[in-house]
Amino acid sequence: MAAVERAYELRADADPCGEHGALLAAVLSGLREQPKRISPVWFYDERGSSLFDEICELPEYYVTRTELAIMREHLPEIAAVLGSELCVIEPGSGTSAKTRMLLGALERPAAYVPVDIACEHLSAAAERLRREHPHLTVHPICADFTRPFAVPEGSPYDDRLIYFPGSTIGNFDRRESVQLLSHLRRIARGGAMLIGVDMAKDPRVLVAAYDDAAGVTAAFNLNALEHLNQRLGTDFDPSSFHHRAVWNAAESRIEMHLVSRCRQLVRVGNAFVSFAEGEPLVSEYSHKYTPQAFAAQARAAGWRVEQAWTDSRGWFSVQLLLPAHASITWGAVRDQCAPPRRETEPLDTA
Ligand code: AVI
Numbered sequence: 001m002a003a004v005e006r007a008y009e010l011r012a013d014a015d016p017c018g019e020h021g022a023l024l025a026a027v028l029s030g031l032r033e034q035p036k037r038i039s040p041v042w043f044y045d046e047r048g049s050s051l052f053d054e055i056c057e058l059p060e061y062y063v064t065r066t067e068l069a070i071m072r073e074h075l076p077e078i079a080a081v082l083g084s085e086l087c088v089i090e091p092g093s094g095t096s097a098k099t100r101m102l103l104g105a106l107e108r109p110a111a112y113v114p115v116d117i118a119c120e121h122l123s124a125a126a127e128r129l130r131r132e133h134p135h136l137t138v139h140p141i142c143a144d145f146t147r148p149f150a151v152p153e154g155s156p157y158d159d160r161l162i163y164f165p166g167s168t169i170g171n172f173d174r175r176e177s178v179q180l181l182s183h184l185r186r187i188a189r190g191g192a193m194l195i196g197v198d199m200a201k202d203p204r205v206l207v208a209a210y211d212d213a214a215g216v217t218a219a220f221n222l223n224a225l226e227h228l229n230q231r232l233g234t235d236f237d238p239s240s241f242h243h244r245a246v247w248n249a250a251e252s253r254i255e256m257h258l259v260s261r262c263r264q265l266v267r268v269g270n271a272f273v274s275f276a277e278g279e280p281l282v283s284e285y286s287h288k289y290t291p292q293a294f295a296a297q298a299r300a301a302g303w304r305v306e307q308a309w310t311d312s313r314g315w316f317s318v319q320l321l322l323p324a325h326a327s328i329t330w331g332a333v334r335d336q337c338a339p340p341r342r343e344t345e346p347l348d349t350a
Pocket of ligand 1: 171209
């Protein structure tokens with residue numbers, strides 16, 4: 001409780017069991033950690049989402065550009081390995097931009113299941129995809145993809161591919177990322193995962209990518225405080241914090257911090273949180289992997305790395321994961337072995 005001025009806590013929140021109360025409680029709990037933390041979900045209100053789009057175009061932010069280049073260069077091979085008639089499930093689909101490339105390259109994709117918490121954007125993106133692929137079954141699911149969600153059973157949802165681009169996996173800490181990869185393996189039900197993974201590299205490149213010269217990432221980081229104020233009625237003064245990107249070598253991650261410029265109290269619901277001058281509030285982790293470290297992480301979640309595609313500098317990789325203990329063959333090989341799953345099923349004696 002040292003992080004929060006207990007003495008200033010007022011009466012209980014008026015709506016402690018509603019959504020507002022639950023969000024406030026989660027924020028307050030992060031602010032009670034040492035160092036203080038907020039979830040990166042607070043980046044993404046309307047302004048934050050358009051700042052993120054700007055980040056993706058910045059000269060220093062190699063991530064999006066490099067992943068797209070890998071996809072462009074290797075798409076025919078990736079599509080051939082994946083095979084035909086897949087149900088593509090995309091956690092955190094957003095505008096589904098990269099997915100368009102994948103769906104365009106796959107042979108007769110059977111279904112597309114985007115999963116996102118931003119329901120309005122989700123249905124607009126789903127509608128666009130339906131228009132572009134009239135024969136594709138598009139089944140949007142409005143949900144937090146880190147929690148259980150139900151994909152319909154039967155055809156065309158049988159042969160599943162989880163598509164998880166963008167190195168979003170890097171925003172989860174080690175424990176959370178193993179949990180998430182295991183959860184997605186269960187959703188895949190014997191299927192595969194195609195995942196974008198950002199690789200460890202010169203820390204100077206990384207710090208520049210998360211602290212660009214034009215200050216867009218700084219604005220993106222500080223906007224999380226505006227978003228908290230607007231959504232939860234906190235009274236953060238963004239001008240009394242500054243953005244910092246730090247390379248944490250021991251954890252192989254970039255950390256985005258909001259550093260308090262002065263000693264201050266911030267009201268969060270019915271509590272006041274104190275910040276010392278120079279005290280950081282951690283707003284995001286972005287883990288960077290070596291090939292070995294990511295393979296170990298995938299293994300811990302029951303996956304094995306089947307194949308990986310990378311750029312000439314080895315800065316980013318697109319990796320195909322298969323269930324570690326699968327007795328079935330997959331993808332192009334699966335397509336040649338008809339019927340694909342019968343060998344593990346009892347004989348039909350009827
Ligand atoms: C969404 N995520 C993969 C981005 C990243 O690189 O970790 C978010 C981001 N934060 C700052 N710049 C971009």
